[in-house]
Amino acid sequence: MNETDVFRALADPTRKTVFERLLSGEKNATELREGMTISQPAISQHIAVLRQAGLITETRVGRHIRYGVDPEGLRPVIDWLAKYRGFWPERIDRLKTLLKEMDQ
Numbered sequence: 001m002n003e004t005d006v007f008r009a010l011a012d013p014t015r016k017t018v019f020e021r022l023l024s025g026e027k028n029a030t031e032l033r034e035g036m037t038i039s040q041p042a043i044s045q046h047i048a049v050l051r052q053a054g055l056i057t058e059t060r061v062g063r064h065i066r067y068g069v070d071p072e073g074l075r076p077v078i079d080w081l082a083k084y085r086g087f088w089p090e091r092i093d094r095l096k097t098l099l100k101e102m103d104q
Contacts, residue, residue, distance in 0.1 A: 001054040003080040006073065009053035014038065015046045019055055019069065026059065026068040 010016050018032050033043045047067060050056045055073035059066045 001073070001076055003076040005053045006055065006077050009049050009055060012046070012049075014042075015050055018043070018046055019050060022056060022067060022069045026066040028064060028066055032067065 010019060014036070017036070021027060021032055029040065029043050029047060032047070033040065036043070038046075047056065051058060053073065055070060056067050057070045059068065
């Protein structure tokens, strides 16, 4: 997976909500759907997108399936942001300098 897959998966408000609900611990699809006005097939589709993006895991116990967050799923985003970590402070410092010079 890459950062684009992760961003695309989390761009949908329903999938973002599902992902955030899983931050508190494992849940099944019914628990994830509580309080939402979407069907069971729709929640299953959202779960599938999050799984394909590597953001959640699936644990089967008999007929029951529990979903949880896979912290490694965010690795592509963390790596992508790390590339820019050194870039922005320098740019911001230069902008501050420029603004001070313009103010004088």
